[in-house]
Amino acid sequence: xxxVKQSPQSLIVQKGGISIINCAYENTAFDYxxxxxxxxxxxxxxxxxxxxxxxxxxxxxxxxxxNKSAKQFSLxxxxxxxxxxxxxxxxxxxxxxxxxxxxxxxxxTQLTVWP
Amino acid sequence: xxxxxxxxxHEVTEMGQExxxxxxxxxxxxxxxxxxxxxxxxxxxxxxxxNNVPIDDSGMPEDRFSAKMPNxxxxxxxxxxxxxxxxxVYFCASNLGFSGxxxxxxxxxxxxxx
Numbered sequence: 001x002x003x004v005k006q007s008p009q010s011l012i013v014q015k016g017g018i019s020i021i022n023c024a025y026e027n028t029a030f031d032y033x034x035x036x037x038x039x040x041x042x043x044x045x046x047x048x049x050x051x052x053x054x055x056x057x058x059x060x061x062x063x064x065x066x067n068k069s070a071k072q073f074s075l076x077x078x079x080x081x082x083x084x085x086x087x088x089x090x091x092x093x094x095x096x097x098x099x100x101x102x103x104x105x106x107x108x109t110q111l112t113v114w115p
Numbered sequence: 116x117x118x119x120x121x122x123x124x125h126e127v128t129e130m131g132q133e134x135x136x137x138x139x140x141x142x143x144x145x146x147x148x149x150x151x152x153x154x155x156x157x158x159x160x161x162x163x164x165x166n167n168v169p170i171d172d173s174g175m176p177e178d179r180f181s182a183k184m185p186n187x188x189x190x191x192x193x194x195x196x197x198x199x200x201x202x203x204v205y206f207c208a209s210n211l212g213f214s215g216x217x218x219x220x221x222x223x224x225x226x227x228x229x
Binding site: 034041042043044045046049089102103104105106107108 | 119148157158160163171206208217218219220221222223
């Protein structure tokens with residue numbers, strides 16, 4: 001059972017455009033929502049993360065929007081660049097202060113940014 | 116600081132052979148995770164340890180898979196006997212064990228079983 005559902009599976013965006021990836025979850029115990037970026041041949045690496053007490057978090061060109069009532073969150077990449085071409089994973093974990101850091105991952109979105 | 120170190124990076128083996136993947140977590144991290152990545156199933160958590168103790172191995176596909184963490188700086192994932200459907204990238208990851216702490220991934224072990 002997929003705890004976090006991610007869409008789209010793949011995305012093609014022109015350079016300078018906005019890339020938007022969406023995720024949804026069911027478990028209301030989730031309280032930490034990171035996005036990971038993976039380049040070919042590499043392991044996933046943390047890109048940006050949010051907790052449900054805020055609705056938006058921005059770091060440079062990357063923004064997470066969070067809708068607690070809808071149990072959805074999304075990643076927006078502004079001014080997308082060819083170097084952003086990678087696979088993006090949303091994830092969730094539960095239990096603020098829990099001693100366990102287990103993440104539940106979405107299936108991933110392969111982003112291609114055309115120059 | 117060195118990141119999570121995995122070995123081997125690439126392994127090609129024949130069906131039926133034993134495969135052992137190794138992982139050294141980041142020093143000081145007390146949680147360790149083994150993930151498998153395939154095109155069909157994405158990133159799957161196989162097993163995770165906290166303070167060297169296996170907490171949840173429900174993701175281990177079958178008895179052919181086993182994992183150990185004999186000390187805080189070393190873990191192994193063993194497949195015996197290996198099958199072609201085990202071909203995947205196996206990632207080891209570690210973190211400080213608290214929810215909200217960044218999980219750091221190694222670069223993966225690319226396994227091909229022929």
